[in-house]
Amino acid sequence: MTRQRAKIAWGSGVLAGVLAIATGGMAMGPVKGPVRMSNLNVSNVVKDVGGFDVVDVRGVRVGEVISVDADKRGHARWINVALDQGGEVKLASFRGWLDAGERRIALQLPEDIVLRRLETEALNSPSAGT
Numbered sequence: 001m002t003r004q005r006a007k008i009a010w011g012s013g014v015l016a017g018v019l020a021i022a023t024g025g026m027a028m029g030p031v032k033g034p035v036r037m038s039n040l041n042v043s044n045v046v047k048d049v050g051g052f053d054v055v056d057v058r059g060v061r062v063g064e065v066i067s068v069d070a071d072k073r074g075h076a077r078w079i080n081v082a083l084d085q086g087g088e089v090k091l092a093s094f095r096g097w098l099d100a101g102e103r104r105i106a107l108q109l110p111e112d113i114v115l116r117r118l119e120t121e122a123l124n125s126p127s128a129g130t
Contacts, residue, residue, distance in 0.1 A: 038094035053104040056111040
């Protein structure tokens with residue numbers, strides 16, 4: 001190996017090591033700001049999200065979190081919300097952004113879509129025909 005190639009190889013190795021340390025440190029830091037709830041391991045983020053405010057895409061409060069349904073690995077799948085206008089609705093977790101510091105979940109939906117979801121669930125429930 002020539003002297004020039006040895007210098008390039010050494011420099012590349014040092015650069016790779018520095019980048020690995022830098023990106024590893026960033027990944028290990030605490031989360032700051034909202035995090036998308038899709039496939040989020042809820043048990044690692046907050047112990048109990050019940051009571052968190054739920055706001056729509058415009059920032060208008062639409063309700064409060066009852067619970068978050070998770071799969072057997074603890075990843076969020078559904079957000080159960082008690083609506084301020086009455087009733088409960090189940091929303092897919094990928095529609096929400098969790099901000100644990102602010103104790104709220106911001107939805108990527110306007111309020112009217114959330115309320116329509118409530119109406120659809122009421123029509124499809126087993127007790128709707130009785």
